[in-house]
Amino acid sequence: xxxxxxxxxxxxxxxxxxxxxxxxxxxxxxxxxxxxxxxxxxxxxxxxxxxxxxxxxxxxxxxxxxxxxxxxxxxxxxxxxxxxxxxxxxxxxxxxxxxxxxxxxxxxxxxxxxxxxxxxxxxxxxxxxxxxxxxxxxxxxxxxxxxxxxxxxxxxxxxxxxxxxxxxxxxxxxxxxxxxxxxxxxxxxxxxxxxxxx
Ligand code: CTP
Ligand code: MG
Numbered sequence: 136x137x138x139x140x141x142x143x144x145x146x147x148x149x150x151x152x153x154x155x156x157x158x159x160x161x162x163x164x165x166x167x168x169x170x171x172x173x174x175x176x177x178x179x180x181x182x183x184x185x186x187x188x189x190x191x192x193x194x195x196x197x198x199x200x201x202x203x204x205x206x207x208x209x210x211x212x213x214x215x216x217x218x219x220x221x222x223x224x225x226x227x228x229x230x231x232x233x234x235x236x237x238x239x240x241x242x243x244x245x246x247x248x249x250x251x252x253x254x255x256x257x258x259x260x261x262x263x264x265x266x267x268x269x270x271x272x273x274x275x276x277x278x279x280x281x282x283x284x285x286x287x288x289x290x291x292x293x294x295x296x297x298x299x300x301x302x303x304x305x306x307x308x309x310x311x312x313x314x315x316x317x318x319x320x321x322x323x324x325x326x327x328x329x330x331x332x333x
Contacts, residue, residue: 144304145311146208147295151279152315153204154197154242155249161196168192172250178257186263189250194243201242202235209234233289240289241282248278272313280305 162169170191173184209229252274256267280299287295298304324332 140298140304141307141311144298144307145315147283147299148279148308148312149208150201150204150238150241151245151275151282152312154201154245154279155275157196157200157242158190158193158246158249161192161200162190165192165196180258182257182260183263184257185250185253186257188263189253194246194250197246198239198243201245202237202239205234205238205241206231208238229291229294237286237289240286241279244282244285245275245279248275251278269313272316273309276309276312280308 168190169187171185171187172189172191172194173186176184178184209231252267252270253263256265256270259267261267283295283299287299320329321332323329
C-alpha cells in the first residue's frame with residue numbers, strides 16, 4: 136500500500152476526526168443544552184448508564200460537524216493535485232445534500248461509538264473524564280468506519296468501497312489514528328495551545 140493510499144484512507148476519515156473533536160466546541164457554544172443521552176438513568180450496578188458527559192447536543196453537533204467537513208472536502212478535493220487523479224476527484228458532481236448526509240452519518244456514528252465507550256467505562260467503574268487508554272482515543276474509529284461503509288452508497292460509485300472495503304485500509308486508519316492524535320497534540324504544544332505535549 137503506497138503512501139498515497141494511506142493519505143487517502145485518512146483523508147476520507149476526516150469527518151469522523153472532526154466529529155470526535157466537536158463536542159468540546161458545541162459544549163461551549165450551547166452550554167445550556169446539556170440533556171444527557173441516558174436521561175440521568177442508573178444502571179443496575181448503581182452507576183450512571185453513560186454519564187453527564189454524553190449529551191444529545193454532542194451527537195447533534197458531531198453530525199453537523201461531520202457533514203460540514205464532508206462539504207469542505209468535496210470542495211477542496213478537486214483543487215488538491217494529490218487527490219485529483221482518481222479516488223477523491225470523483226466527488227465532483229456528487230449532490231451537496233448527499234455529501235453532507237454522508238459526513239453527517241459518519242460524524243453521528245463516530246459519536247455513538249464514543250457513547251458506547253462511555254457505557255463500558257462506567258461499567259468498569261471509571262468516572263466521567265477519567266482516562267481509559269487506548270479506548271478514549273479509539274472509541275470513535277470502529278463506528279466511524281462503519282459509518283463510512285454504510286454511507287458509501289450516497290457517494291459516486293467506487294469512491295469509498297474501492298478503498299474502505301480493504302482490511303488493510305481499516306488497519307491503517309486504526310493504527311494511524313493514535314499516531315495522528317499524538318502528532319496533533321505535539322503541534323498544539325509547540326504552538327503554545329496545549330500545556331502538555333500529549
Ligand atoms: N460531550 C458531549 N456530548 C457527547 C460527547 C461529549 O456533550 N456526546 C462533551 C462533554 O462536555 C464532555 C466533553 O465533550 O465532557 C469531552 O468528551 P469526552 O472526553 O468523550 O467525555 P468525558 O467527559 O471524558 O466522559 P467519559 O468519561 O464518559 O468519556
Ligand atoms: Mg470518550
